Amino acid sequence: MYIEDKNSHQTHWKEYFSFSSDHKVIGVQYLVTAFIFFLIGGLLAMIVRAELLTPQLNIVSRSLYNGLFTMHGTIMIFLWILPANLGLANYLVPLMIGARDMAFPKLNAIAFWQIPVVGILLLLSFFLPSGTAQAGWWSYPPVSIQNPSGQFINGEFVWLLAIAISGVSSIMGGVNFVTTIVQMRAPGMTYFRMPVYVWTVLSAQLLQLFCLPALTGAAIMLLFDLSFGTDFFSPFSNGDPIIYQHLFWFYSHPAVYVMALPAFGVFSEVIPAFARKPLFGYKVVAVSSFIIAIVGTFVWVHHMFASATPNWMRIFFMASTMLVAVPTGLKVFAWVATLWQGKIRLETPMLFCLGGIVMFLFAGITGVMMASAPFDIHVNNTYFVVGHFHYVVFGTVTMAIYGGIYFWFPKITGRMYLESWGKLHFWLSFIGANLNFFPMHPVGLQGMLRRVSSYDPEFTGWNVLASLGAFLLGMSTLPFIANMISSSLRGHKVSNNPWNSTGLEWTIPSPPPVENFEEIPTITTEPYNYGEPSRFSIDSRTI
């Protein structure tokens, strides 16, 4: 039965368009902004997949095609996944650790408002005479700085500027999250009483702080090579294009863990709630987030197995890459063991997380295959890689973000979403994603390269299947959008804890009051205490 809590607070819609320093408002701002860019990035992908329906080039020009996949990748990484993760983390972390807000609320707002700037810059570049950046989201020199238009302000220039601003925003976020988690936990909330989600956010943000400077430095040097006549990466003037690759991947490999770790965190919160059991092996799952982050800093050359890298380097990084599979596998086993002898309900958040784990299992296995250097040399830069990483970024991370949005939707809005549309959204997404990304594996094994705008007719069948899957994925967003809008306006109102879940965020009203907690709680129990005597009534203030 729903009982109105006089302390719940409905945010006025105008606040979401303002420079608010409330982490809950900023969280929603990040999520909605990121989702809009997800749709834009998705639209670009639809055009790419429409072109790839046939082997020949017949819809767009070569240069537009190159711009499309470059912008698709850039937007999806820097304007969908990273900010969407930040949105959830922003909303949840202070609630989960018993704080009233983040450590630096104004810095939080400044970090958010840079995101629309990055997006507008990138989208406007479509209308420059030079067009957008067209060298892929890696932007390898020398090709990325050839600048055939001869213009000073060209697509690549704007791209590098956007990446630099995005880096500044992310570093601000890193400072904020690490400080908040280290300094602002409620009394009794030791590290080993924090939910795994907070552990994963902490590991991810530490990675951002440590590794981003390499990318930002590389982008600035590339900008100087492009616009001011320097020769950092010019092979004909004693520069070295391979150094750029090292600097780029030193950040961009850990970046995939920045994307994936919070997704693992979401799985670790949702699975126990819908299996009604504690997270199996909690301490190991928590610590493995750190181990993944640390080992993940030493694997970057596996993106360069076919580059100008010496044999000894390839062998070393093959070994380190294989190693990172172990802590990752431990998490998967823990989630499955949480299901064992549980009481399982298959509602929408659980469906997305289970689907995400299955797709991650597949992605992890193809990942270990590519860790093997002699095999990777065959599939490097083919569609096999594209298939692998889409199983990660869509099949694991995007599914986790969806699962998290559904799970915490009642907390954020104070209303429940429509379950039947949620299930429809799940099935369309799961089927669409597998149809879209599985065919990329056989076609990559056969030698179809990535980033091509036309291909050998023998690859047609798989490409048609992939394109149909892509269009289905596009359609799958519709029930989600309808559900989100309709349910936030007119969904059934809910009380503090509609899922009967453990976790501090479920002890306060939905939506939470501005200051989150009437009184900062003192923590005396372990997390995920399903089935244990310490599980009091859902409104307990001492937990």
Place this chain on the structure above:
Amino acid sequence: MKPFNIVLLAFFVILIIVTSHWLGQQSYTWLPVPAALEAEPVGDLFSFLVTLGSVIFLGVLGIMLYCLVVYRVAKDDHSDAPAIRGNTKLEITWTIIPIFLVIWITVYSYDIYERMNVLGHLSVVQHHGPLDEPAYAAEPKTLSGPTETIEVIAKQWSWTFHYPNHKVTSSELHLPVNQRVQLKLQSTDVLHGFYVPNFRIKQDIVPNRTIDLSLTPNRIGKYQLEDSQFSGTYFSLMKADVYIDSSEGFKQWLKLMSNQVRKPAKNDAFSEYSQPKQTKFDWPSVTPATPPLVQSSW
């Protein structure tokens, strides 16, 4: 456990092992036909990875599906399940086994990589450039029969093959079967990539550096060379035909070519670039290099 359950479990374990083994055998057909000596160990490696990967995937998936069927409760059942927080023995086991598996894969892969280097038919990557790094692999065993040296020149967006010992320049790559070849990979502008899927070998080409790549083609036929490192607007069109000829056929081809006058090669990128611009979004491109002057049979 009840005897029936033990039998059922044994049945599924056997099913998983048989299926994985079958997939491992099938996996050879998922790769293009191998045309170089170096390609064969990669096929074995892939089969091993597929078999192992299938066991893990089917095993974990099977347990998940079992749980979703057997432990599912009604939607309105919000009661808690037993508070099982861990099982030390199980956790140690499922940590040790993956570590062992990962070490196994690493050692096997290293072995394959070395075999590709030391089969006597060397796949050594040697750089001659400003940073001159020494190669790790052992020196090649000397073979009877000379190594054919071929210069491979990549530029936006064409491939040119120069046979210095025979004074032949061609836009097709002809290789003698069962004979070691050393390709000297060069680029005049941006990064490119040398990749023939049937050889399983790929190497990025760096401007102002010559990278030596050696292999032994071993199957007569026609194959395709692609540019595997994104190199700009018309990168998708940067392909070349690769012919593995018999020793006699190879000598004949060289003799035929050396008697030809050099003419501009057919070049798809140059042809497409020369067509009129279609739309507003046909952004400026780097001008393709003029087609190289080559000897050819047309």
